[in-house]
Amino acid sequence: MKNLHQRIGLFDSGVGGLTVLREMYRQMPTESLLYFADSARLPYGTRSPEEILLFVREILDWMCSQDVKMVIMACNTSSALALETVRQEYDIPILGVILAGAKAAVKQGKRIGVISTSATAKSHAYRQAIQEINPQTQVWEIACPEFVRLIENNQLHQDYTQQIAQQYLAPLIKEEIDTLIYGCTHYRHLEKTIRSLLPAAVQIIDPAEHIVVAAEKELSLLGLRNYQFSRPTRFYVSGDPQQFASLSQQWLGYYPSVTSIKVQELSSEVMLLNNRF
Numbered sequence: 343m344k345n346l347h348q349r350i351g352l353f354d355s356g357v358g359g360l361t362v363l364r365e366m367y368r369q370m371p372t373e374s375l376l377y378f379a380d381s382a383r384l385p386y387g388t389r390s391p392e393e394i395l396l397f398v399r400e401i402l403d404w405m406c407s408q409d410v411k412m413v414i415m416a417c418n419t420s421s422a423l424a425l426e427t428v429r430q431e432y433d434i435p436i437l438g439v440i441l442a443g444a445k446a447a448v449k450q451g452k453r454i455g456v457i458s459t460s461a462t463a464k465s466h467a468y469r470q471a472i473q474e475i476n477p478q479t480q481v482w483e484i485a486c487p488e489f490v491r492l493i494e495n496n497q498l499h500q501d502y503t504q505q506i507a508q509q510y511l512a513p514l515i516k517e518e519i520d521t522l523i524y525g526c527t528h529y530r531h532l533e534k535t536i537r538s539l540l541p542a543a544v545q546i547i548d549p550a551e552h553i554v555v556a557a558e559k560e561l562s563l564l565g566l567r568n569y570q571f572s573r574p575t576r577f578y579v580s581g582d583p584q585q586f587a588s589l590s591q592q593w594l595g596y597y598p599s600v601t602s603i604k605v606q607e608l609s610s611e612v613m614l615l616n617n618r619f
């Protein structure tokens with residue numbers, strides 16, 4: 343039996359999901375959270391759908407053992423490649439960021455650009471979600487394979503980061519998009535750079551803001567919304583806890599206490615597939 347005092351689990355490959363965590367703090371400060379970063383296996387954006395599904399199942403199994411009341415995939419790549427499958431497999435509410443982002447974008451957008459990892463772009467999950475809501479909307483999906491590495495290495499304000507961002511955004515600016523979706527949770531960490539390169543009229547949609555609204559609705563419906571008080575967030579990583587803590591501090595506003603956990607080895611089946619993009 344779930345109860346409202348249980349934690350909500352969030353996960354990402356790294357620090358990207360902190361953009362969702364921050365929205366949780368802002369919009370639902372009385373909820374207790376558990377955050378897992380699969381930093382030993384980062385980036386997810388260059389992996390095959392089979393690998394992502396395997397990782398997501400491992401994480402969900404572990405999150406269920408931690409007794410969370412809901413899981414938010416604070417990762418677009420996992421949401422694009424695994425959400426539909428795992429939703430049928432687990433007896434717990436699991437939310438992904440893509441539908442929330444798509445719904446928010448079509449409210450005003452007619453010419454929508456989506457920047458994301460290669461895996462998300464290749465899945466066309468955003469185009470599909472957007473055009474299901476409004477088939478008249480035009481969508482351009484651009485992969486930005488360098489962004490996650492730059493963010494995880496804390497190279498947010500380097501000239502190179504600015505140059506590569508300019509390169510990624512150029513085709514979208516040429517198409518005169520009216521809306522840009524952060525199709526990877528890491529990208530909000532580059533907000534200043536991205537905003538400075540886009541025409542002022544282009545609205546930016548961060549699905550992180552909208553997934554939290556959806557999570558709140560779902561918790562209320564289930565009678566699981568906690569309005570009382572929260573306990574400190576628990577952080578777990580599969581990689582180096584110190585590296586995660588010192589990088590995260592700038593977005594969290596505090597130095598988190600981070601526990602290291604071992605993830606299962608990749609199954610030999612997936613290693614054999616070795617199906618990288």
Ligand code: DGL
Nearest residue numbers: 358385386387418419527
């Ligand atoms: N932050 C994740 C996403 O939203 C994954 C990035 C990565 O590891 O490539 O897609």
